[in-house]
Amino acid sequence: MSAPTTTRADQTAMTHREIMEALSGLLLVLFVAMASSTIVSTALPKIIGDLNGSQTQYTWVVTATLLTATASTPIWGKLSDLYSKKMLVQISIVVFVLGSLIAGFTQNTEQLIAARAFQGLGMGGVQALVQVAIAAMIPPRERGRYNGYLGGVMALATVGGPLLGGLIVDTDALGWRWCFFIGAPLAVIALVVLQKTLHLPVMRRDNVKIDYLGASLIAAGVSVILVWVSFVDSTFAWMSWETFAMVGGGLVLLALAVWVESRVSEPVVPLQIVRQRTTALAIIGSLAVGMAMFGGSVFLGQYFQIGRGYSPTQAGLLMIPMMIGILISSTIAGRMITKSGLIKPYIVAGTITLVVGFAGLSMLDHDTSLWYVGASMALVGIGVGMSMQNLVLAVQNTVSLKDIGAASSTIAFFRSLGGTIGVSVLGAVLARRVSESMTEQLAAAGASGGSSEGVSVLNLSSLPEAVQHMVRAAYGDATGHIFLISAAVAVIGVIAAIAMKPAKLRSTVDIGTPPVAVEKEPVLAK
Incomplete structure (x- = not known):
């Protein structure tokens, strides 16, 4: 096997201005992908209701995307170690947008699930490749401060997405299909910016098989x-x-x-990296954080709309405390990590906060005070903001540049896997508890059956008022139970974080390169 033709150590170091220019394109790409996904999260109860889908199908609309994203993430990461990272980012965003457009034209839940599965292929690429590109530009010690920008964009997409999704669904002139269509023009802008700003060395190796x-x-x-x-x-x-x-x-x-x-x-999930203590523990932590990220956004949106009766726009507004928590904690923690070079204390604090937040959400029912719900969501957001990106950073700090793609995508893979399993398991538990609750309430009311025949319980407007009240109570009361499960899983993340070996972040892009390469003025390539 031949050696790579170029390495980052051979290149001229990037100035802060060059890094920020390149980040502008990468962060815009990430914003488009995340916003396109979060726009749908608030609109999903309305979408599944209009398509007359079931709770299981509701879950699988989300799970299908996460599943294909999970499966494709390590492949994207491995490809980035072999071919142009810039080209791969562009390809992944195009795939994601095509999937979004196809989803906008679907006529039933089965078609929507298939379209979302295709969309997930692009999502897996964006998730892995943005992290890989950033790692190829910025050394771990400095990456903490830039992770604040990353967290800010993710929080903005997660805050703005549900709000925009709610507004689209509540606007008769648009309708829920525009939740999928709206990402296309933003993606075109992102691709143009990326073409002009992102310039990374290409590491090519011959005779390599994926x-x-x-x-x-x-x-x-x-x-x-x-x-x-x-x-x-x-x-x-x-x-x-x-x-x-x-x-x-x-x-x-x-x-x-x-x-x-x-x-x-050339394995897609390199076992020699996975077996390392830091990576193995970060994987366990990422599984817990993945459940927090995806479970929170999927089922809280449904709780506010189905369980509490709020409109999609109102549900988006009610999600703001969690997003503010992510924004503030990721920004502050990132800068403090850059200043101290220490990362473990922030991951430990983040995972503990996550457990406390989920424990608070486990007390939800259909009458819980919104102040209490907002405070618990804010704690979940703070926990995610302090732990999610920093788990990736902890692993990137332990590997050389040639393995950065595989290592980053491995963590993203397991985080997506955690989200996939979490949404699927929590969705299944929620569906069963709702079904049991509805059966009990109908029996108590002297009814022998459920809602109107052939009508989904998620399509509230088509149900009798008495049945609507039963559905809201069932969903509102069942949601707390699934977050109790999330809290229990998050405890495993705390144990993994505590067991991580303390280490200072290095100040070089690659292992073994001199610190002067990134902390001083650009050094001309020899």
Whole structure:
């Protein structure tokens, strides 16, 4: 195998102005992808209601995107170690926007799930490649301050997205389909800015093969288990041949994936990196944070609309405390990390705050004070802001530049996996508790059946007023239970953060390069 033709150590160091110019394109790309996704999160109850979908389909509209994003993330990361990072970012954003446009024209929930799955391929690329590009430009010690900008953009997209989604859904002249269409012009602007501002060295290696088999086995194994989670105890029993077939088949596929990854020359999830203490613990922490990120945005939006009766716009406004928490904590923590060079204390504090926030949300019902809900959401946001990006940074600090793509995408992979599993499991639990609650309430009211035949319970406007009240109570009371599960999972993230080895962030882009390369004026390449 031939050596890379270029490395970052061979390049002229970037000034702060050059970094900010390049970041403008990268952050705009990230904003487009995240905003396109969060716009949909607030509108989803209305979308699924109009398409007459079920709670399981509601969950799978989200899960399908996360699943394909999870499966594709390590492939994007590995490709970035071999080919142009800039070109790959551009390709991923185009794929994401195409998926969004296709989703806008769908006519039923099945088509929407398929379109969102395609959209997830681009999302996986954006998630991994923005982190990889930033790591190729900025040394870990300095990256803390720039992570503040990253957190700010993510918070803006997460705050602005639900608000914009709510406004679109509540505007008769537009309708929910524009939640998907609106990202296209922003993406075109992002691509133009990216073309002009992002200039990174290309590291090419000959005779390198991408491990598509390993990635396919991982995706298949996770998919089978998530399908089982969605249907067990409703379509078939826990102790049934379907359960044994799906769980057993999923575990066999994942075991084969590990076997393949241990033998190929270029694995998509490098086991030698995963086995390192910092990476392994960061993976565990990322699983917990992933559940926080995606579970919070998906089910809180539904709680406000279905459980409390607020409009999509109002639901977006009510989500602001969590987003403000992310913005403030990521910015302040990033600057303090750059100043001190220490990262573990902030990750530990963030994961503990996450547990406290979820514990607060576990007390929700359909009458909980909005002040209490907002305070708990703010704590969740602070926890996510202090831990999410810093878990990636902790791993990037331990690997050389040639492995930065694989390492970054591995963490993004497991974070997305945590979100995928979290949304699927929490959605399945929510659906079952809502079903049980509705059955009990209908029986108490002397009714023998549910809502009007053929009408989804999420389509509240088509239900009798008495049934609407039952649905709101069922969803409002069931939401607290799923956040109790989230709090329990987040405790594992705290344990992982405490077990991480304390380390100072290095002040060089690559391991072994002199600090002067980034802390002084640009040095001319020899």
